[in-house]
Amino acid sequence: MKTEKKALIVAAACAAFVALGDAPAPAEGAPRESIMFIGAHPDDSEGFAGLAFLLKDKYDLHIVDFTRGEFGLGKAGFLDGSTGRIRTEEEKAACAFLGATPHFVGQKNSGPYDSMACADSNAVARICELLAEIKPKAVFTHWPVDSHPDHVMTAAATYVALRRMKCRAEFYYYEVLLCQTRAWTPLYSVDISSVIDKKAEMLRKYACQNKNDELAQTKIKQAEKRGAERNPPVKYAETYTTFNGKPMPNGILANLPETVVVSPAAEVPAAK
Numbered sequence: 001m002k003t004e005k006k007a008l009i010v011a012a013a014c015a016a017f018v019a020l021g022d023a024p025a026p027a028e029g030a031p032r033e034s035i036m037f038i039g040a041h042p043d044d045s046e047g048f049a050g051l052a053f054l055l056k057d058k059y060d061l062h063i064v065d066f067t068r069g070e071f072g073l074g075k076a077g078f079l080d081g082s083t084g085r086i087r088t089e090e091e092k093a094a095c096a097f098l099g100a101t102p103h104f105v106g107q108k109n110s111g112p113y114d115s116m117a118c119a120d121s122n123a124v125a126r127i128c129e130l131l132a133e134i135k136p137k138a139v140f141t142h143w144p145v146d147s148h149p150d151h152v153m154t155a156a157a158t159y160v161a162l163r164r165m166k167c168r169a170e171f172y173y174y175e176v177l178l179c180q181t182r183a184w185t186p187l188y189s190v191d192i193s194s195v196i197d198k199k200a201e202m203l204r205k206y207a208c209q210n211k212n213d214e215l216a217q218t219k220i221k222q223a224e225k226r227g228a229e230r231n232p233p234v235k236y237a238e239t240y241t242t243f244n245g246k247p248m249p250n251g252i253l254a255n256l257p258e259t260v261v262v263s264p265a266a267e268v269p270a271a272k
């Protein structure tokens with residue numbers, strides 16, 4: 001008994017230590033369930049980083065990039081391959097900060113010079129492979145109505161892969177910039193006020209896309225807008241929806257204390 005008690009005290013002390021730091025909770029004992037976030041470009045975690053920080057202590061997180069954002073710094077960096085390398089390293093740093101595992105599908109950022117990200121058989125096969133390996137409890141990807149073709153292709157390939165694998169994972173959509181995600185009707189609003197600083201810090205890891213802190217500040221403002229749309233309002237929120245636009249009882253979002261269902265009929269101003 002004495003030894004057991006001592007072990008319990010040590011375990012409690014370790015847990016308290018972990019809770020104070022940024023490291024993920026120890027994965028001792030039974031394997032934890034996993035969540036997959038699939039985005040077109042490294043910095044698309046702008047859409048779900050707040051939620052990811054709320055989930056990180058309970059789930060293993062995986063971030064899947066459809067492309068490496070090869071066209072994010074213009075022509076020269078696209079042609080010599082340097083932008084893809086820079087953004088890959090940035091994604092690895094962001095994932096390390098969050099405590100997630102990065103993966104890459106291998107499509108190339110749309111742009112000129114014959115580059116076009118595509119939901120082709122290679123892309124679908126790679127996502128199927130990741131689904132089989134990770135066996136996620138939930139998959140999040142771009143809402144498919146979007147001004148950026150790479151976001152559209154990512155959503156399409158994810159949907160096809162889920163169907164092909166007859167995957168039973170919970171399936172959600174997130175929004176990215178207001179000028180990209182279109183015809184967006186949020187179903188869930190998640191209060192991310194407790195983790196907004198961590199989200200902003202994570203977005204700053206995508207340094208080449210965050211000139212003058214623009215990406216971080218834009219997303220803070222968007223979270224403020226989404227927070228203000230809740231009734232009662234919260235300081236910062238992210239919004240999500242499901243494939244059929246209906247709530248998923250006992251799903252990971254429904255079970256989060258930070259989540260409320262916002263009625264599709266709510267007066268949500270259209271994205272600019």
Ligand SMILES: [Zn+2]
Nearest residue numbers: 040041044148
């Ligand atoms: Zn993107």
